[in-house]
Amino acid sequence: MVDPRISVINQRLNGIKRIVAVSSGKGGVGKSVVATVLALLLAKEGCRVGLFDLDFTGPSTHIILGVPKGVEPKEEKGLVPPTFDGLAYMSLVYFVGDNPAPLRGVDVSNALIELLSVTQWGKLDFLVIDMPPGIGDPVLDLVRLVERIEFLIITTPSLLAFEVVKKQIALLCELKMPIIGVVENMKMNKATDVQVETEKLGLKYLGAIPYDPLVEATIGNPVKLLETTVASTMSQFKISTKPKK
């Protein structure tokens, strides 16, 4: 039986050319910063971009962007995302609030599905999703529900982190999900292990982002964030930014 929500959700996402899920098997690898910078860079190039924060373990892109309290979605046959810094912006934080009470498993899935079904993105070249970390139920739900989802995998040079990320890659490959490539974040040396292993897996190694202690001070200020080495490095990556026809 086909899940009826799949068609509702994908009708909602119909006006979007590419859906890029920024994802990591491991938490704390800088996924949210990379997702935010990617969205800002694409917008700067003139693309119509949406940023969608679905990281229920701690939505943080609103903090990184410095979205002020008043900027909120509008109800109009669903929810229309506000525009902030050139991005159409939507976050789980608007749905569950910024409180400590955790969602139980089923509620997380329901919240994700609800947000996917009600958000009116309109026409976009790119929707960048800040994914929940790991490969638990919510990630599997997204994989199952969102057609045309493509993965950008973030890791750090840490062997422990990459071990976990490799499991995620194995799972995505098993599910035949398209993977754009692997980004090595917070690089502090010249080790090539992650690059070598990535290429051995038949995946594209997009490059390394050097650890930049100055990023911390740009949190809440997208203009300054785009001046960091994270942004200048990422702007060199050969992520095809031409939306597929």
Place this chain on the structure above:
Amino acid sequence: MVDPRISVINQRLNGIKRIVAVSSGKGGVGKSVVATVLALLLAKEGCRVGLFDLDFTGPSTHIILGVPKGVEPKEEKGLVPPTFDGLAYMSLVYFVGDNPAPLRGVDVSNALIELLSVTQWGKLDFLVIDMPPGIGDPVLDLVRLVERIEFLIITTPSLLAFEVVKKQIALLCELKMPIIGVVENMKMNKATDVQVETEKLGLKYLGAIPYDPLVEATIGNPVKLLETTVASTMSQFKISTKPKK
């Protein structure tokens, strides 16, 4: 109604003087390394110590310790943990294997409860638990099921990480869980924000562990791990290592 599993589990844990849950609201903060070093340091002081890896999002203490394949629990009216490097050692990895297939939500809870019910720890001064990150269902289950659990909270200096950790702290306080204190891991500068905020919350700031790039090379070698600045710093922390009577 009282959950009957609570009494079974706590009977199993009856011979243990203190149960320390090493925990973080945020992934990737070095929780598993800190938990492993804590267990090794306590054992070195002459305590009887167990290390229990319940991080279903990617159990890694067996990699940090370098536990060889043959070292496995023995079945004997339950599971008897093998002893490795002076620690009684048990991990979810023995239960679910090291494969990429993720457990669905209910299975995670069942696996945790099953492991807690069958493991024969015997008499210990300390059981150090490497907790799942975040404040999702499995953490709530552990809080509910394990009496006498005390939390050691790990964060990094990153404001984004600490924002998420603060939510976890708020939740634990609401649940009236004892918190031993907060450890700031991977410190690279002299910023005092985390210390100031921790003390404002009425919690003990145990100290900062400097970022040590040499830790990576000690993965799999506990003797070398104890020679890092992570271990020398942690040995100075005023975590009361006297088991409560």
